[in-house]
Amino acid sequence: MSSLVIKDLHVEIEGKEILKGVNLTINTDEIHAIMGPNGTGKSTLASAIMGHPKYEVTSGTVTLDGEDVLEMEVDERAQAGLFLAMQYPSEITGVTNADFLRSAINSRREEGDEIPLMKFIRDLDKKMDLLEMDQEMAQRYLNEGFSGGEKKRNEILQLMMIQPKFAILDEIDSGLDIDALKVVSKGINEMRSENFGCLIITHYQRLLNYITPDHVHVMMQGRVVKSGGPELAQKLESEGYDWIKEELGIEDETVGQA
Amino acid sequence: MVTVETNSKMTEQDVRSFSASNNEPDWFTELRVNALAAAEELPLPKPDKTKIANWNFTDFPVHNTESEPFASLEDLPAEVKALVGTEQKNVYIQRNNTPAFTKLSEELSGKGVILTDIFTAVREHSELVEKYFMSEGVKRDEHKLTALHAALLNGGVFLYVPKNVVIEDPVQVVFLHDNEEASLFNHVLLAADRNSQVTYVENYISTVPHAKGLANIITEVIAEDNAKVTYGAVDVLAEGFTSYVNRRGLARRDASIEWALGLMSDSDTISENTTLLVGDNSVGDTKSVVVGRGNQKQNFTTQVIHWGKNSDGQILKHGVMKDSSSSIFNGIGKIEHGATKANAEQESRVLMLSERARGDANPILLIDEDDVTAGHAASVGRVDPLQLYYLMSRGISRQEAERLVIHGFLAPVVNVMPIEGVKKQLTEVIERKVR
Numbered sequence A: 001m002s003s004l005v006i007k008d009l010h011v012e013i014e015g016k017e018i019l020k021g022v023n024l025t026i027n028t029d030e031i032h033a034i035m036g037p038n039g040t041g042k043s044t045l046a047s048a049i050m051g052h053p054k055y056e057v058t059s060g061t062v063t064l065d066g067e068d069v070l071e072m073e074v075d076e077r078a079q080a081g082l083f084l085a086m087q088y089p090s091e092i093t094g095v096t097n098a099d100f101l102r103s104a105i106n107s108r109r110e111e112g113d114e115i116p117l118m119k120f121i122r123d124l125d126k127k128m129d130l131l132e133m134d135q136e137m138a139q140r141y142l143n144e145g146f147s148g149g150e151k152k153r154n155e156i157l158q159l160m161m162i163q164p165k166f167a168i169l170d171e172i173d174s175g176l177d178i179d180a181l182k183v184v185s186k187g188i189n190e191m192r193s194e195n196f197g198c199l200i201i202t203h204y205q206r207l208l209n210y211i212t213p214d215h216v217h218v219m220m221q222g223r224v225v226k227s228g229g230p231e232l233a234q235k236l237e238s239e240g241y242d243w244i245k246e247e248l249g250i251e252d253e254t255v256g257q258a
Numbered sequence B: 001m002v003t004v005e006t007n008s009k010m011t012e013q014d015v016r017s018f019s020a021s022n023n024e025p026d027w028f029t030e031l032r033v034n035a036l037a038a039a040e041e042l043p044l045p046k047p048d049k050t051k052i053a054n055w056n057f058t059d060f061p062v063h064n065t066e067s068e069p070f071a072s073l074e075d076l077p078a079e080v081k082a083l084v085g086t087e088q089k090n091v092y093i094q095r096n097n098t099p100a101f102t103k104l105s106e107e108l109s110g111k112g113v114i115l116t117d118i119f120t121a122v123r124e125h126s127e128l129v130e131k132y133f134m135s136e137g138v139k140r141d142e143h144k145l146t147a148l149h150a151a152l153l154n155g156g157v158f159l160y161v162p163k164n165v166v167i168e169d170p171v172q173v174v175f176l177h178d179n180e181e182a183s184l185f186n187h188v189l190l191a192a193d194r195n196s197q198v199t200y201v202e203n204y205i206s207t208v209p210h211a212k213g214l215a216n217i218i219t220e221v222i223a224e225d226n227a228k229v230t231y232g233a234v235d236v237l238a239e240g241f242t243s244y245v246n247r248r249g250l251a252r253r254d255a256s257i258e259w260a261l262g263l264m265s266d267s268d269t270i271s272e273n274t275t276l277l278v279g280d281n282s283v284g285d286t287k288s289v290v291v292g293r294g295n296q297k298q299n300f301t302t303q304v305i306h307w308g309k310n311s312d313g314q315i316l317k318h319g320v321m322k323d324s325s326s327s328i329f330n331g332i333g334k335i336e337h338g339a340t341k342a343n344a345e346q347e348s349r350v351l352m353l354s355e356r357a358r359g360d361a362n363p364i365l366l367i368d369e370d371d372v373t374a375g376h377a378a379s380v381g382r383v384d385p386l387q388l389y390y391l392m393s394r395g396i397s398r399q400e401a402e403r404l405v406i407h408g409f410l411a412p413v414v415n416v417m418p419i420e421g422v423k424k425q426l427t428e429v430i431e432r433k434v435r
C-alpha cells in the first residue's frame, strides 16, 4: 500500500494565503472526493501537490510513502507516481498528442528501453476506443483546438496510458455531456485497483453516481472543514452548503476570510 | 580539389574572361560587365533595423573553385546522401561552384522540362533565360548586392516547366559547400509556365565547419497564369560566410507560390523573401523558421506585395533565439491601389531561449486600397512556464519539455517539407542547434 499524506499545508499565491492548513491522507485502493464552493482552494491544493510554479508552499508537508514531495521537481513528482488531470490543460502547438504521450511513457523507462512503437500504438488504440475518442485525435496537436469535453477525455487518456499511483482529477466532469461523463467514469473505474488512489475534485454528485467514493471531504476557507462517506456528497447535492456553514459558524466560505 | 586563384577585387577583364570561359552569349557577358560597373556606384540594401555598413559583402578569397563532380548518387558524401536518397528522379547537385550531378527523368525531358546548371542554361536556352533572368523578379540595379550578384554569378540552376506540365515528384537541388575558400554567387531561376505545377526543394549544406567566402544567393520564381509552385529550402551554411539570400517569386493570374524555408545557417545573414502577387486571384504563402545561436546577427524581411485583385498573401515566421544571437524579423504586407479584395495576413513569433539573445518582430502593413482585409500577430517571449509545467507533470524532464515546445514551435515548416530526407535533416539540424 502507498500513501499520500498532506499535513497542515499552507499555500500562497502572489503573496496571498489561499490554503490555511490542509490535512488529508489518501491511500492506494481509496477514492476520495473533495467538494466545496467556488474559490475555496480546491484547485490550489491540487496545483500545490503537483508543483505548479505560481503556488508557494509556506508551511506544512506533502509526502508520498514518506518521501518529501515538496522537495521534488514537477517531473520527479510525476515519476514518483503523482498525476494531475488539470482543470485547464495547456495547449501545445506542433506537438502531436501521440508524440507527447510516448515521451511521457518513455520518461519512465531507461534509455535504450523505450516502449516499442507497435506496443505503444496498440495500447493507445485500445484506450482511445474505451474512451470513445476518434483515432485522429492522436495526431492532433496536444489539446490545440480541443473542445472542453475533448480536453477532459484527453486528460483521462493520459491517466490511463501513464498509470500513476495517485491521480488528482480537478473537475474532470465539468463541461462533459451525459454520455461523455459515463465514458470518462468508465476510464476512471478501469484504473481502480489496489495500486491506485484517487482524489476527485467535483461540484456534482452525478460523477460520484458512477464512481463511488470511499471518502468525501468539504473544503471551505482553504481548509478541509468536514469529512464523511459517500452519503455526505448526496446530502450536499440535495441541501447545498448552508447547513455546513451554519454548523461551523462560517459566514464567508471563500479564502478571503481568515 | 583544384582551386583557381583569382583576385578578390574582380575587374571587368576578370569578369569577361570568366564569362568567356563559360562560353556565355554576349547578352549575358554584357549584363555582367554592366552590373559590375553598377555595383561600384550602388549603395548596399537597407534592411530595416540592422546596420550592415561594416559587413563584408565584397571581399572574398577566390571567385571560382573547381571541385570533383559526382559520377553517381552512390558517390555522394554521406551528409548529402542522407538528403537525396537513391530513388530521387530529378536532381541537381552543385559542389561549391561546380555543377556536380544532374538527373532528369526521360519522361520529363520528353515533355520539355529543363533542369540544368545555370551555365548550360545560359548557353543552351539563352532565349528562355533572357526572358526571365533578373527582368521582372529581382532587378540588377536594386542595390550593390544584386548588381554584384549579376556580375559575379558563379553557380545555380535553371528549372523550366512548360505549359500544362505537372511534375509529380519533387525536383531536388543540393548546394554542397565543402571548400572553405568557396564563395557562392548562385542563381536559381525557376519558371513555371501556364497551368504547370512543380515542387522544388533545395538544400544549402556546409560540410566544412568554417567558411571564408561570401554567399550572395538569389532565387527567382516566375509562376505564369494558373501555375503552382511549391518551394522548400533548408539552408545550413557554415559560420564565417557573410550571407545575402534573396528568394523572390512573382505570381500571375490564378498562380500560387508557397514557400517553406528552414533558415538554419550559422552565418551572419541578410535574408529577403518577397512574393509579388501581380495577377488577380494569385496566392503567396510564406512559412519560414529560424534558429539563431552564438553571436550570429541576422535580418529576415518577408514581404508579400499585392497588385492582383482578390490576391491572398500569408506570412508565418517563427524564430528561436539562443546564446547572444540577434535577429530582426520584418514582415511586410503591402497592398497596392486597385488590388481590391486582397487579403494580407501575417504572424511573427520569436521564442527567446537566453537572456542575452535579441529578437524583434516588426509587422508592417502598407495598404493603399480600401476594399481589403489584413491582419497581423506578433510576439516575442520565452517558453511558456505553464506549458512546461503541464508537460513536466506527465514525467517529462524540463529539458525534454523545452525540446518538445521548441520543435512544436518550428513544426509549421518541418511538417510541410516535401522530401522525407530533407524533413528529417531539418529536424536534426534544429535538434543540434537548440541543444
Ligand SMILES: Nc1ncnc2c1ncn2[C@@H]1O[C@H](COP(=O)(O)OP(=O)(O)OP(=O)(O)O)[C@@H](O)[C@H]1O
Pocket: A013, A014, A016, A018, A036, A037, A038, A039, A040, A041, A042, A043, A044, A045, A254, A255, A256
Ligand atoms: N493568481 C492569483 N492571484 C490571486 N488570487 C488567486 C490567484 N489564483 C487563484 N487565486 C484565488 O485563490 C482562491 C482559490 O482558488 P482555487 O482555484 O483554488 O479555487 P477552487 O476551489 O478550485 O474554485 P472552483 O471551484 O471555482 O474551481 C480564489 O479566491 C482565487 O481567486
Ligand SMILES: [Mg+2]
Pocket: A042, A043, A044, A087, A170, A171
Ligand atoms: Mg478549481
